[in-house]
Amino acid sequence: MAAARKQNSYRIAVASGKGGTGKTTVALNLAAMFGEPVQLADCDVEEPNDNLFLRCEQLTPHEVTMLVPEVDPQRCNGCGACGELCQFRGIVSLGSRALVFPELCHGCGGCALVCPTGALTEHPHRIGTISVGQSGTIRLIEGRLEVGVSLVPPVIRAVRDQLLDDVPAILDAPPGTSCPVVATLRESDYLVLVTDPTPFGLHDLKLAVALAKELGLPCGVVVNRAGEDLVGLHSYCQAENLPILLSLPDDRQIAEVTSRGDLVALALPEYGLMFSELATKLKHELAKTGGTP
């Protein structure tokens, strides 16, 4: 749990209800201007984009596997206990030898536990890859789901398992508020919610705030493409006691730099300053909410 980690190992997650608000842009630029060595976990395993910008040199992929049962035909007596327990149709037995469907298995181990003849053994089954690399002061951990695999959370959990316990971490979350995001946010200390001042942005921000409350996570807001607040974003944040940690202007230059795969904080000095300030503010917020530093 969070308490067991060392003093300097706080985890900041960057998420948003809506896709495309700039989560990855914020996570990357924050990491670049963090002012000390930091880890960046790319938890958007369906579409991991962080390395497109960091272009780490050594990024060797390791397999992420999940334990999936295998049937020993000599021992299986077709009793059906495994199929009866399985909630996901990962294993089926209709009076005949049990059949396994690895793509539906959730890796719970239940079937092997109830098998009366010991006919089921569990074996690692590939669901994605994890790659670790270094780019300057940023240690990148990228999770990548295998195309066609539908179960996402186990790959995200594998990314989190690679986090070192004594270096601060920024977690780039997938969009939305459902199971992949929850898997990312578990054991985080602070949540940065990125939004834009549009009706879609505000609507989805509210969903994300509801999730943060459900998980008991303190959070703050970054407004991207900020301009005239025509949707009441500021009054909403005030009412919910959400600090607005940074407002990035609706500057076409940011879009252009990012579209090329570059970091605005490094390309344009005024933004470098803004992200440095964001880092400082976040460390301050963490001290307030009782997380480190």
Place this chain on the structure above:
Amino acid sequence: MNKIAFTTAGQELSAALDPRFGRAARFLIYDLQQKSIQVIENQQGRNAAQGAGIQAAETVVKAGIDTLVTGHCGPKAFKVLAAAGVQVFNCNAATVDEALHELLAGRLTAAENFDVEGHW
């Protein structure tokens, strides 16, 4: 061949044959000996998040069939049916009745494998 299942959205022999198996509305089971009809719902298959074909296969196997006639059958469903000794026939007849006639006249060939990808 004793008990034959047909995929359908209807309730009798004149009903349309459903081209899908996993997500079919229901199964019409024809008993060759008794010349009787039984209709069973495919609730499990329709409601399944994934593995609809497996659920449907479980439903029909539990009903004691030895033959299935449908439009298309996916890989998971086929695996379960084959293991349970059920012969699968792909048929593009418009109604259950027509499909039954095709089958009994020997104009259909037993499938060796699934004929569409899953989630079709």
Place this chain on the structure above:
Amino acid sequence: MSKEHIRELVVLSGKGGTGKTSVTASFALLANKAVLADCDVDAADLHLLLTPIVEQRHAFMSGHEAVIRQQDCSGCGICMDSCRFDAIRREGAVCRIDPVACEGCSVCYRLCPDKAIDFPERVCGEWMVSGTRCGPMVHAQLGVAAENSGKLVTTVREQAWAVAVDKRIPLIISDGPPGIGCPVIASLSGVSLALVVTEPTVSGLHDLQRVLALARHFSVPTAVCVNKWDINPQQTEKIEAAARSAGAAVTGRIRYDRSVTQAQLQQKAVVELDAGAGDDIRVIWKQVTELL
């Protein structure tokens, strides 16, 4: 009307925020008769532009969850040791299951020596059938922190089909989810055409390729259009070339236009305003109808 006569278009993006929903809403306005399906059940936004009037609401049940009856729990911890999802912790003398982490696998329920665990069905959200100015709409909202297996997406699609058959409407237009996981698979399988809306960025290209690979995996015909193309014309051309090599039809380009936000603020689709982006969408719609 029989099912064979109904065409289904799903609008996807791979990467989030490329403009899927804005494009879908415009298509809804341009189509003569269509049933709308909002399959982006995690962050559903289509209703903000189409202002549906809800006619039916249904609870959405999916899977199960394990719940400990603490008064019957002896605190032995067997459940904790057997849970692969780290969902069970000690709470004083008894154990407690975190509903958000619970996978619904039933292992603890089976193993509990005190039979102190219940395994009820889970309410994960709700789905609605509504009326809009463009036709009937089926949409949903997944509960906060709920599992997104794609089952709710499947439910929305099935209901949209039922409405299409019932009201004799030959076209279903679906606003799809981002990514390539179960919800996208559920929105994609068996559709007539998947249109991917992407943006001219490195992320846009990368994510486009993954979602096109997914569509190929399910043998679904694909088409692509680039939104905000003038942010990076070079990247736009790269994307269109990549789309063609992947066998996808290139249907057009939409310019960067602030009217898109204006439309959102007015709760309208872009084509309902006098906007350049709207004209670009009209051209794309024409191409899409020819492909369908």
